[in-house]
Amino acid sequence: MKNISRPQIARHRRIIDLIQQGMRSGMYANAGTFMRALEISRATVMRDLDILRDDAGAPIEYDASRKGFYLTDASWMLPPLRVSRKEVFAFAIAAKLLGAFKGTPLELDMASLFEKIGQSLDGSITINPSALTDHLSVIGDDYVRQDLETWSAVAQATDRRERIAIVYQKFNGDVKRYTLDSYHLLFYHGNWYVIGMNRTGGRIATFAVSRIRKVTRTDIMFEPNPEFDVAAVLRESFGIVRGEKIMRVRLLFSSRVAAYIRERVWHPSQRMVEKRSGAIELRLETGGWNELIRWILSWQPDVTVLAPKQLRDRVREKMREALETGNC
Numbered sequence: 001m002k003n004i005s006r007p008q009i010a011r012h013r014r015i016i017d018l019i020q021q022g023m024r025s026g027m028y029a030n031a032g033t034f035m036r037a038l039e040i041s042r043a044t045v046m047r048d049l050d051i052l053r054d055d056a057g058a059p060i061e062y063d064a065s066r067k068g069f070y071l072t073d074a075s076w077m078l079p080p081l082r083v084s085r086k087e088v089f090a091f092a093i094a095a096k097l098l099g100a101f102k103g104t105p106l107e108l109d110m111a112s113l114f115e116k117i118g119q120s121l122d123g124s125i126t127i128n129p130s131a132l133t134d135h136l137s138v139i140g141d142d143y144v145r146q147d148l149e150t151w152s153a154v155a156q157a158t159d160r161r162e163r164i165a166i167v168y169q170k171f172n173g174d175v176k177r178y179t180l181d182s183y184h185l186l187f188y189h190g191n192w193y194v195i196g197m198n199r200t201g202g203r204i205a206t207f208a209v210s211r212i213r214k215v216t217r218t219d220i221m222f223e224p225n226p227e228f229d230v231a232a233v234l235r236e237s238f239g240i241v242r243g244e245k246i247m248r249v250r251l252l253f254s255s256r257v258a259a260y261i262r263e264r265v266w267h268p269s270q271r272m273v274e275k276r277s278g279a280i281e282l283r284l285e286t287g288g289w290n291e292l293i294r295w296i297l298s299w300q301p302d303v304t305v306l307a308p309k310q311l312r313d314r315v316r317e318k319m320r321e322a323l324e325t326g327n328c
Contacts, residue, residue: 011038012052013078015045019060019069028068096138143190144210153215154194158182163199163222167214168207175213181222184230185209188240195233197225204233206240235268238288238295249292250306251282257302281306293318 015034022029034045049069052058056079059072157164164182169175181197183204191210198205236242253261255278262272262280273281286292289311296303296315305312 008048008051011040012048012056014038015048015052016058016071016078019071020074022068023070023074028063028066028070030068033068093136096136141190144192144208146192146210150212150215151192151209153217154182154209154212155185157215157217158185158194158196161221161224163218163220165216165218166207166212169211169213171211178207179218180205180207181224183224183228186230186240193240195230197222204228204242206242236287238267238284238286238292241288241291246285246287247289247308247311249282249284249286249308249311251296252304252306253280253282253299254302255279257299289314 014037015029018029018033018037022033031042031045034040034048035042038045040048049060053060058078059076060069061072062069154164156162161181164180166178166180167175168178177200179199180194181199182194183196184194186193186195186206191208193206193208194212195204195206197203233242234240236246252275258278258280261282266282267284267286269285271283273283275281293311293314296305296311297318300319305315
């Protein structure tokens with residue numbers, strides 16, 4: 001039997017299930033049934049049926065009178081999946097990682113998932129993921145609680161390519177209305193963001209899903225701008241904040257924090273320059289001023305802004321404001 005991908009295996013199992021259901025109900029499954037249930041093309045259906053017959057030995061025949069497929073051996077089943085200890089260990093680690101996202105749309109019922117996997121394994125095997133990873137712990141970042149209905153509405157609109165109207169609370173507390181073509185969902189530092197065409201403002205914008213107070217469907221479908229490239233948007237941003245003008249930034253970090261700065265990827269465009277003193281210079285290009293300034297302030301007094309001058313002046317202004325108001 002050929003080494004086929006897991007998604008294809010899942011598809012093949014579903015085809016056999018649909019054939020067996022059709023045999024029980026008397027309404028045989030046909031190519032249209034598979035295409036609708038699996039959202040695949042007719043060519044893929046025919047290819048999958050050939051693989052099932054030729055490689056898996058599935059006794060699938062077509063009944064012209066019933067216009068559908070059936071199994072000449074009604075008890076035939078695909079062989080069970082074989083999962084290695086290494087793969088089970090990977091699932092166990094994933095369960096711990098996802099545990100850090102409780103209360104968010106990423107939360108999964110891992111017990112149910114392992115039960116389903118166990119039912120498909122070869123032989124009688126009990127999976128105890130906690131026993132495999134009791135020597136491993138994950139401390140997750142802080143996260144923002146999501147309204148699941150709002151998140152689902154935005155996700156569905158993104159998938160359907162349907163324009164939505166939103167009521168949005170800005171970072172400063174102001175509430176405004178926008179019409180949005182949602183292009184892309186992004187998870188960043190414990191929160192979900194939607195990137196798309198803000199038709200109210202006429203430009204690509206980013207909105208925190210947690211601050212969307214209301215989502216209304218418009219039943220208007222849209223075509224994304226073919227020039228939109230989420231990777232390019234993120235390259236031009238620092239974090240998720242994107243500015244109008246790209247600047248070349250040079251930051252000098254003291255030797256006290258150089259090792260920590262050196263080992264991490266802070267931005268796709270970054271370059272590191274080692275100094276004889278043990279300090280390290282971080283160079284990058286970004287338009288995301290606001291988040292970059294907050295990040296630089298978090299590293300004081302171990303960072304100096306070498307360039308550009310307007311960024312250095314803005315950081316100094318923020319530090320001076322903090323001293324004058326006593327908020328430090």
